[in-house]
Amino acid sequence: MRKLTRLLTKMYDAELSKAGIKTTQFTLLCHVLKYDSAPLSDIARIMGVDTSTLSRNLQPLISAGFIIQTTGSDARRRLVSLTSEGRSKQAEADLHWAVAQDKIKAILGLKNVTALSVLLDSCIDKLQQD
Numbered sequence: 001m002r003k004l005t006r007l008l009t010k011m012y013d014a015e016l017s018k019a020g021i022k023t024t025q026f027t028l029l030c031h032v033l034k035y036d037s038a039p040l041s042d043i044a045r046i047m048g049v050d051t052s053t054l055s056r057n058l059q060p061l062i063s064a065g066f067i068i069q070t071t072g073s074d075a076r077r078r079l080v081s082l083t084s085e086g087r088s089k090q091a092e093a094d095l096h097w098a099v100a101q102d103k104i105k106a107i108l109g110l111k112n113v114t115a116l117s118v119l120l121d122s123c124i125d126k127l128q129q130d
Contacts, residue, residue, distance in 0.1 A: 015100035019093040029090040
């Protein structure tokens with residue numbers, strides 16, 4: 001599984017590099033877009049990472065001006081949102097993500113990609129129950 005993950009990440013990273021970001025950064029942009037102004041702790045929980053890892057991974061996107069971090073009503077809660085530049089970057093990267101997905105489907109075949117997706121979703125559900 002790790003080898004498959006590395007190979008797929010390499011393909012996605014190759015396409016996303018055309019937008020100047022990596023797979024991990026694209027995933028963060030998508031989550032922050034979906035959960036706009038959500039607390040950092042909520043996004044970390046949804047993504048299955050700890051808050052300190054998420055904070056560290058957000059730093060390059062904050063520095064690039066794609067994400068802003070604000071304080072919630074409770075000063076200890078940090079909220080994250082995409083800037084207009086971040087929305088543009090996410091939209092640009094989304095096009096490259098689609099190209100990578102099309103390449104993967106062409107190599108593996110739609111039937112295999114669909115079966116793999118169903119299997120992975122089932123495994124994720126089972127592992128998250130523990």
